[in-house]
Amino acid sequence: MISFEDFISVDGIPIYLQILRHIKRGVVAGAIQNGDELPSRRVLSALLGINPNTIQKAYKALEDEGLIESRAGAKSYMSLDVDKTEKIRIQLLENDVGSIVSSLKQMGLSKEDAVSLIEKHWEN
Amino acid sequence: MISFEDFISVDGIPIYLQILRHIKRGVVAGAIQNGDELPSRRVLSALLGINPNTIQKAYKALEDEGLIESRAGAKSYMSLDVDKTEKIRIQLLENDVGSIVSSLKQMGLSKEDAVSLIEKHWEN
DNA sequence: ACAACTGTACTATGTGTATAATACAGTTAA
DNA sequence: TTAACTGTATTATACACATAGTACAGTTGT
DSSP states (O other): OOOOTTOOOOTTSOHHHHHHHHHHHHHHHTSSOTTOBOOOHHHHHHHHTOOHHHHHHHHHHHHHTTSEEOOTTSOOEEOOOHHHHHHHHHHHHHHHHHHHHHHHHHTTOOHHHHHHHHHHHHOO | OOOOTTOOOOTTSOHHHHHHHHHHHHHHHTSSOTTOBOOOHHHHHHHHTOOHHHHHHHHHHHHHTTSEEEOTTSOEEEOOOHHHHHHHHHHHHHHHHHHHHHHHHHTTOOHHHHHHHHHHHHOO
């Protein structure tokens, strides 16, 4: 069963997208694998204190991307392979690293300053 | 006059917040200084192809944070000092670096992998 | 003085997100 | 079989964001 224990919602970003991202990061980390069972919409809704329709929106998006499989009445399961996982890794890293680099560049930091900041914050 | 030539809107994040962030990063980089003149709401609206009300929302937020001063009928100007600038620097760096570190950690990367990625992306 | 700009305010509309409340049909296990 | 779960769908409400259009009063330079 996929865990959402460490899921923390941040405001400003749509909740259903945060759920998407949480699962994708778990896939990249190897914590979520092909065939893994997802919590039902209602259960996850209660667990996170989020409306069932919002969970459904996230799961629907995952289904549209071919990352989960759902059948009416039954549980939903992860549908992964090497290609999908690698595409997610590239998508997430490209997005995250690209945005931080452009941010720090815009603020006038040097590459050394940037690396130093990352290393300092890694411990906390 | 503050420049918006390199401003590129990204979807998913409210435009007025992106304008806020663009100006704050310019302040941190030293490209925007105390007393600098801002483009008028209407001019910036035309320049960026964004509704005047959206520009006004961004400028209003800057005014509420004490970073600009506006008088009805006259131009708006940056209102900065050392303390404000340093607070912005801390606010932006804390936010950006904190989010990238938690992202990469969630994806299972080591500190060395993270630094290596940042360095590789810095050139492009 | 006056024309052209400025900031500011207001109403209205459309879209996306999140919520609440129901409803129905398919599955699974006792 | 049947009770309890499952996914899926629908309607309604509320809020934030972005747009469009209009209006009015303050300033600035000629």
